[in-house]
Amino acid sequence: MFAVLKTGGKQYKVQSGDVLRVEKLAAEAGEKVQFNEILMVGATVGAPTVDGAAVQAEVIEQIKGPKTINFVKRRRKHSSKRTKGHRQQLTLLRVTEILESGADKSGVKAAVGAASVASLAAAAPAPKAAKKAAAPAAAASAADDLTKINGVGPAAAKKLAEAGITTFAQLAAIDVDSFDAVKVKAEWVEQAKELVG
Incomplete structure (x- = not known):
């Protein structure tokens, strides 16, 4: 059985046992996470997601992608040059299970992107501040x-x-x-x- 999941703005077709490199997730190595935004399971197409379906995966480690180099050179006399490198932060995971239903009862924490955690942390004190305000x-x-x-x-x-x-x-x-x-x-x-x- 296969599933198509969405995370980090990208879609991945996965089967049980697959190893994926996805945008960085807020999880430590060895933790189990669950992707709830499932676009397709087997031949069941969701609109926009398949209800109750999920993909569970185990985090292997947090890694960095290959280095990309951005070189900019302006032509002519007195021009300037700039070299800038970047390594994308990624999470390496192994798909352990594909659930067609009952995802909400599994008890596994939902996969959340690392960028989302910062925004959630900023949003979390807001209700307390709202009460104080x-x-x-x-x-x-x-x-x-x-x-x-x-x-x-x-x-x-x-x-x-x-x-x-x-x-x-x-x-x-x-x-x-x-x-x-x-x-x-x-x-x-x-x-x-x-x-x-």
């Missing part, structure tokens, strides 16, 4: 725009918000001499008093 956003909806006060810019407004001052009334109630959290100017307090009422 949601609380100030809710508070900000009840808060006043402190940048309406002359001399208070976005940075000063942020420092005041971190100190717990989000409304004109809170700023008007501050004693400039005793408040140490943020350097508050007396003019800000006077303008806040005028804006409150």
Whole structure:
């Protein structure tokens, strides 16, 4: 039985036991990974993927491809030359099994490209940050725009918000001499008093 899988923007026709060189995956040598984006199994063509099908493979090692050399030379007098080499990072794997169905119940981790891991890592803290941002956003909806006060810019407004001052009334109630959290100017307090009422 054969399958056509898609990974790293390329398609591969594989059978059990085949050894593949694919774009770098986020997996260590000896780990088992599963490709869920299957375009074809035997003679079953999927649209866009075959439901429940998967290809499982074992990572042999992380390797680098052959060196490619890019040479650029500009013609004529006072021209320039540049030589640049590159070795693509690849993952060497051995296909162990082709599943026609039941891929979601196999318990093997899905193959994820190394570039995707960086983007996933950047995206993972985002929900936590969204929760943290949601609380100030809710508070900000009840808060006043402190940048309406002359001399208070976005940075000063942020420092005041971190100190717990989000409304004109809170700023008007501050004693400039005793408040140490943020350097508050007396003019800000006077303008806040005028804006409150």
